[in-house]
Amino acid sequence: MTEEILSVVGLKKHFVVGHTRWPRRTPITVKAVDGVSFSVHEGETLGLVGESGSGKSTVAYTTVGMYRPTSGRLTFNGRELFADNGGRPQQLRKEIQIVFQDPGSSLNPRHTIREILSMPLRVHQKGKNRVEQIVRLLSHVEMPPEFMYRYPHTLSGGEKQIVGVARALASDPKLVILDEPTSALDVSVQAKTINLLLRLQREMHLSYLFITHDLSLMRNVASRVAIMYLGRICEVAETAEFFSNPLHPYTQMLLSSIPVISAAEEELKPRKVISAGEIPSPVNIPSGCSFHTRCPFVMEVCRRVDPVMVEGAPGHQVRCHLFRRSHDVESRN
Amino acid sequence: MTEATLLDVRNLSVHFSVYGGVLKVLDGMALSVRRGEKVGLVGETGCGKTTTMKAILRVLPATARTPDGEIVFLGRDILTLGPRDLSQIRGPGISMIFQDPTAALNPVFTVGEQLEAVIAHSASAAGQALPRREAYQRAVTSLQEVALADPQRLLKSYPVQLSGGMRQRVSIGMALATGPNLLIADEPGTSLDVTIQDQILRLIQSLVNEKHTSVILITHTLGVVRELTDRVYVMYAGSVVETARTPKLFAQPSHPYTQGLLKTVPRLTGGGIASGIPGRIPDYLHPPSGCRFHPRCPHAMDICKIQKPSFSKIDDEHEVACFLYSEKGKDRREP
Numbered sequence: 271m272t273e274e275i276l277s278v279v280g281l282k283k284h285f286v287v288g289h290t291r292w293p294r295r296t297p298i299t300v301k302a303v304d305g306v307s308f309s310v311h312e313g314e315t316l317g318l319v320g321e322s323g324s325g326k327s328t329v330a331y332t333t334v335g336m337y338r339p340t341s342g343r344l345t346f347n348g349r350e351l352f353a354d355n356g357g358r359p360q361q362l363r364k365e366i367q368i369v370f371q372d373p374g375s376s377l378n379p380r381h382t383i384r385e386i387l388s389m390p391l392r393v394h395q396k397g398k399n400r401v402e403q404i405v406r407l408l409s410h411v412e413m414p415p416e417f418m419y420r421y422p423h424t425l426s427g428g429e430k431q432i433v434g435v436a437r438a439l440a441s442d443p444k445l446v447i448l449d450e451p452t453s454a455l456d457v458s459v460q461a462k463t464i465n466l467l468l469r470l471q472r473e474m475h476l477s478y479l480f481i482t483h484d485l486s487l488m489r490n491v492a493s494r495v496a497i498m499y500l501g502r503i504c505e506v507a508e509t510a511e512f513f514s515n516p517l518h519p520y521t522q523m524l525l526s527s528i529p530v531i532s533a534a535e536e537e538l539k540p541r542k543v544i545s546a547g548e549i550p551s552p553v554n555i556p557s558g559c560s561f562h563t564r565c566p567f568v569m570e571v572c573r574r575v576d577p578v579m580v581e582g583a584p585g586h587q588v589r590c591h592l593f594r595r596s597h598d599v600e601s602r603n
Numbered sequence: 604m605t606e607a608t609l610l611d612v613r614n615l616s617v618h619f620s621v622y623g624g625v626l627k628v629l630d631g632m633a634l635s636v637r638r639g640e641k642v643g644l645v646g647e648t649g650c651g652k653t654t655t656m657k658a659i660l661r662v663l664p665a666t667a668r669t670p671d672g673e674i675v676f677l678g679r680d681i682l683t684l685g686p687r688d689l690s691q692i693r694g695p696g697i698s699m700i701f702q703d704p705t706a707a708l709n710p711v712f713t714v715g716e717q718l719e720a721v722i723a724h725s726a727s728a729a730g731q732a733l734p735r736r737e738a739y740q741r742a743v744t745s746l747q748e749v750a751l752a753d754p755q756r757l758l759k760s761y762p763v764q765l766s767g768g769m770r771q772r773v774s775i776g777m778a779l780a781t782g783p784n785l786l787i788a789d790e791p792g793t794s795l796d797v798t799i800q801d802q803i804l805r806l807i808q809s810l811v812n813e814k815h816t817s818v819i820l821i822t823h824t825l826g827v828v829r830e831l832t833d834r835v836y837v838m839y840a841g842s843v844v845e846t847a848r849t850p851k852l853f854a855q856p857s858h859p860y861t862q863g864l865l866k867t868v869p870r871l872t873g874g875g876i877a878s879g880i881p882g883r884i885p886d887y888l889h890p891p892s893g894c895r896f897h898p899r900c901p902h903a904m905d906i907c908k909i910q911k912p913s914f915s916k917i918d919d920e921h922e923v924a925c926f927l928y929s930e931k932g933k934d935r936r937e938p
Contacts, residue, residue, distance in 0.1 A: 321796040426883055427648075456647040456823060461867035461879035483797060486869040490876050513871065527801035528871065529826025531853055535871040545798040548768050 275477050276310040276333065276366075276445055281342035283328050287553070300552045302328040304501035306342075310445065315471070315478040317492030317509075319485055319524070323549050325501040326481045327371075330449045333479065334368045346445070364394045367438035371450040373430035377422040383408075383433055384418035387440055394441035403440075410473075411436045411466060428459035432466065439470065447479045452487070464491060486528055486535075489513055497521050500552055500560040503579075507586040517582040518590050519543060519565045542566070559591065567592060609817050610636040610659070610697075610785055615672030617654055617663065619887075626887040628654050630841040630895070631911070632672070634819075636785060641811065641818040643828035643849065646838035647864075649884050652821045655838075656787050658682075660697060661689055677784070694725040698778040700807075702790035704770035708762040715758030718742040718777050725781035745780040746773070749806060768799040772806065779810055786811060789821045804831055825868055829853055834920070837861050840885050840895040847921035857923045859900050894926070902927055 283303040290296050303325040310316045320326045331337050333344060335351070335358050344351040346362060367390075370376035377386055387404050395403065405415045411432050422430055431451060438446050448467070452460040468491070471478060480492060488495050489509060496506040497520065505518040516522050522540040530536055547564035550556055556563050562572040571591050582588035617629040629651050636642050646652050657663045659674055661681060674681040676692060684692070701707040709717055719738040722745075726733040739758075746754035749772040762770055771791065778786060788807060792800030808831055811818050820832055828835055828849065835852045837845045837860065845858040856862045866877035882899040885891055891898050897907040906926050915928035 321798065428883075457825075457869075458647060458864060458867045458879040460869075461876045464869075464876055465878040484869070485797075486871050487876075489871050489873045490869045510873075513873070523798055525871075527798045529801075529804075529824055529830050530871055531825050531829050531865065531868055532870065532872075538871050545801040548766055548799060549796070 272312045272314070274309045275312045275347060276479070277343075277345045278309065278329075278333070279307045279343045281306045281329065281332065281344065282340045283325075283332055283337055284340045298553060301501050301555060302552060303332065303339075304555070306498070306501070306503050308496055308503060308506065310477050310479055311493075312444075312477055313471070313475060314493040315480050315491055317488035317495040318479060318481045318498060319483060319488055319495060320498035321483060321524075321549050323500070323552055324498040325552070326498050327449055328501075329498075330368065330447045330479065330481050334366055334447055335363065360394070364441040365444045366447065367441060367443040367445075368447040368449060369431070369434045369438045369451045372454055373427060373434050374422075374454070376434055377430055379422055381421075382418065383420055383422070383425075386422075386433060387418070387437055390437060390440035407436050407440055410439065410470065426459075428455055428463060431455065431463055435463075435467065435470070439474070442474075443476070445477045445479065447481065449481045450483070451480075453482065453484070460487075467491075485524055486530070497524070500549065500555055502560065502589065504561065504589045505582075505587065507583075511583065511586055513538065515583060515586065516540060517586065517588040517593060518561075519567050519592075520561050523564070523566075559589075607637045608635055609638050609640075609677065610634075610819075611675040612655070612659065613673050613675070615655070615658060615674065616670050617651075617658055618668045618670060619664075620666050620668070621888075624888050627890055628841050628887050629658070630890070632838075632842050634836055634843065636817050636819060638784070638817055639815045640834065641820065641832045643832035643835040644819055644821045644838060645823065645825060645828055645835060645864075647823055647884060650838045651841045652838055653789060656699070656789060656819070656821060659787070660693060660699065690724075691728045694721065694781045694783070695728055696783060697785045697787060698781055698783040699787040699789065700771075700774055700778045700791045703794050704767065704774045705762065705794075707774050708770060710762055712761075713758065714746075714760055714762065714765075714773055715739070715742055718745065718758065718773070718780060721777050722780050741780060745776040748779070748810065749773070749776040751776070767795055768803065771795060771799075771803050775803070775807060775810070779814065779816070782814070783816060785817045785819065787819045787821070790823070791820075792827065793822070793824070800827075807831070825853075825865065837864070840890065841887070842895070843924065844896065845923045845925075847917075851921050855917075855921075857917055857921070857928065858896075858925050859902055859927070860896050863901075894924075 281303055282305055284299040284301050286297045287300050288298045290298060306329060318326050332339050338352060384404055387407055388400055391400055391403050404418050408415055408417060413432060452463050492509050494508050495512045496503050499520050505521050516525055522543040523545050526539050526543050527545045543566055550563060558574045559572045559577050562568045569591060577589050577591045577594060579587050579589045580593050582593040612632060612634040615629055615632040619626040619628060632655055644652050669682055719742050722738045722741050723733050742758055743754045746757055751757055751772050792803045822828060832849050835847060835849050836843045839860045845861045856865050863880040867879045869876050880899050885895055893909050894907045894912050897903045904926060912924045912926045914922040914924050916922050
């Protein structure tokens, strides 16, 4: 296994959304991320998959530094990402960049592409010929240099997202967080964008934390896949193992819900689990295992005890009582 | 047009007047739906799927013109109908489920007020006066049909108090409450999570099978079409390029666009993603001459630039608008 580049241990991010009035004023918190641990290895793509409200974007924003975690430890190449004194050193900021979901709203409509790309260059790559750098950056993402004088509204959705990728690459990062980069795009445009991202990964030795709700896409892109549900990770495995042997009932529910286009894919879908219920509000997370309200295999213990991560199969982590060997296993962290 | 045909769109053109010219969005669009049939309409953003549906319901914006074509529904051309006849078609004849249930429901009225209004309107269009009590009862029934618990309480709720999946269930209930002959579902699950989308699609499927309603399912997700429909139309830049029975289309995609599109769909079996179709969807102000797909087509021939291909029959109910399958281009076809 290659070296660990990002390590996240016990990440929690709680948001206070209001206060109760009676009998005493106590904060109402949304536990967007509630104890998440994972790592990203050098050169790999870790797919972080979940439904809306699962907290996957909060993990992304915290890693890139837009939020401060409530608790937990994030290290990048052994360096603490959230030191006690607040600000993240610029050298570290340069290493972790993000591509946002909606290219329509993540590019300033009043700036030309040149101005959009100049900003990170001005901050992170001082004293070089900027126009030359922009031309080089655009050629990396297969965009003609004359695009730098255009405004975002003159570009198609796919082209805007490619500008978003170019902006993320401007600081020459090691880790790029892709927050649903293709969910707003058509499949043929998605295909083009994904292939560009894969080529850039090879050429620039990038590691990706790929956040998405699309499992079929992850089958083709990720080296490892992690599933999130209500702020917790419930299953992690290498991609091939993950799809051939999905263990967690929630993963099986997700897989069985995917509309597929061939009989060969139909074979891979678990048949036992049929989608039911909706993701509960993260304000009132169910007791015990948070998935027990929708789980077809729910047992008595699931309502009371939160399961811990166990190895359900070699190299395959799952957080479910079905795979717990004895009831006195304590947290492995 | 056979006895069983419910809706027949023939050679429909829709143009929009804009500053600087005319956008020729639909160009010779054709589509037909039989009674009880589930038809899929697939294509990428901007290919004219929604414009077609708006034309069928006559809700195009004022800048739109329909210089050509007819839309025959139950023997009458919708394009020539007056407002009174139209209100008999909208609702009791054709109803629609929209992509975004949040935008489809009015936020300042309760679910009950909206649902009862729809039921009362369709009754009055059919010439009967409906007592309020009866309308309320029917509203309760229609919420029960879409598997919503506690309909009495839901009828008093405002849309914001419901989750996305529940709102979509309400709008399905509303669309089917009038007992339409044809249901148009415009991306009914796209704005929802995949597990909820699955529930919604299964719900639509079981309801329309039970009521024998015809469906046009508009989507850009090919997998949804495969699981839900009997027949598919693939659209590109304002007209249909291929139509076939659903299993046939996936087994033997014939138009170069359909082939390219299917290759770009990520598969659960893995194997990477093909790099897509080169170029982008054309500008409707100056659409390409001849076949509108020719600038992006890997097999483009000289004739494609001059003439718009007509449909060539591959076999029963499988037709392709491409010169590769006409007499002229037969020798160029790939095995």
